[in-house]
Structure formats: structure tokens, C-alpha cells
Amino acid sequence: QVQLVESGGGLAQPGGSLRLSCQASGFGFSTSTMRWVRRAPGKGLEWVSWIDSAGESTNYVDSVKGRFIVSRDNAKDTLYLEMNDLKVEDTGVYYCLYLNVYWGQGTQVTVSS
Numbered sequence: 001q002v003q004l005v006e007s008g009g010g011l012a013q014p015g016g017s018l019r020l021s022c023q024a025s026g027f028g029f030s031t032s033t034m035r036w037v038r039r040a041p042g043k044g045l046e047w048v049s050w051i052d053s054a055g056e057s058t059n060y061v062d063s064v065k066g067r068f069i070v071s072r073d074n075a076k077d078t079l080y081l082e083m084n085d086l087k088v089e090d091t092g093v094y095y096c097l098y099l100n101v102y103w104g105q106g107t108q109v110t111v112s113s
Contacts (some may be wrong), residue, residue: 002026002102006095009107014084021108022079022096030105031076032098036081038109049081063089074102086111 008020020036036048049070050079058070069082079096086109093106 002098004102004104006097006100006104006107011110011111011112013113014087014111016086017082017084018086018109020081020083020094020109022081022104024077024079024096024098027098027102029077034072034079035066035096035097035100036070036094038081038090038092038094039106040089043092044094046092053077079093083109088112106107 003025005023006020008018009038010018012018031053033050033052035050037045038048039045046061048061048064049068051070051072055072060068067083067085072078083090088111091111092111093108095103095106097103
């Protein structure tokens with residue numbers, strides 16, 4: 001059974017950093033494209049980043065380019081999102097996504113001074 005468990009969220013000040021993790025199980029993580037999405041308060045889901053199965057190709061929504069870095073450790077079945085120079089508008093619940101169908105419980109990121 002597919003399971004995704006996000007962690008690493010919390011409260012950060014503008015300009016600060018956080019590193020999110022997503023522990024995957026129940027499917028072939030090392031052969032799967034993975035995504036991060038987020039839901040800001042009162043808004044719909046927004047795609048944030050994408051990484052291919054080997055970790056060789058990535059893409060980001062324009063608003064996070066140059067600030068966020070997606071990576072993965074296929075030996076640990078873990079997906080990461082390093083978030084730097086955080087902005088208030090990065091606040092939201094962050095989810096890792098598999099097949100655009102499976103996601104975890106999410107991890108809350110709050111950016112506030």
C-alpha cells in the first residue's frame with residue numbers, strides 16, 4: 001500500500017530556511033517521478049516542484065525558482081525539498097505527490113516575522 005509521510009515543516013522567519021522530507025513506501029520509489037505541491041490558506045493546490053526518478057531533472061514553479069531545491073535519496077526512498085529565502089507567501093501545507101493521486105498528510109510551513 002502506498003504511503004507518503006511528510007515532515008520537516010514548522011515556523012520560519014522571512015529569509016529563513018526549512019528542509020522538508022517525504023518518506024515513501026509501498027511502491028517503486030526509485031523508478032517514480034515525484035512532485036511537491038502546496039496549499040496556501042484559503043487557496044487551491046499549487047504545484048511546486050518535480051523531480052525525475054533518477055534525480056537528474058527537476059523543475060519548479062516560477063515563484064520558487066532559485067530558492068527551493070528538490071532532491072531525492074533513492075536508497076532511502078526519501079524525497080526532499082530544501083526551501084531557502086522563505087517568503088510569507090510560501091506559507092501553506094506541503095505535500096509530496098505520487099502519480100498525482102497519492103499524497104501524505106502534509107507538513108505545515110508557516111513563514112512569519
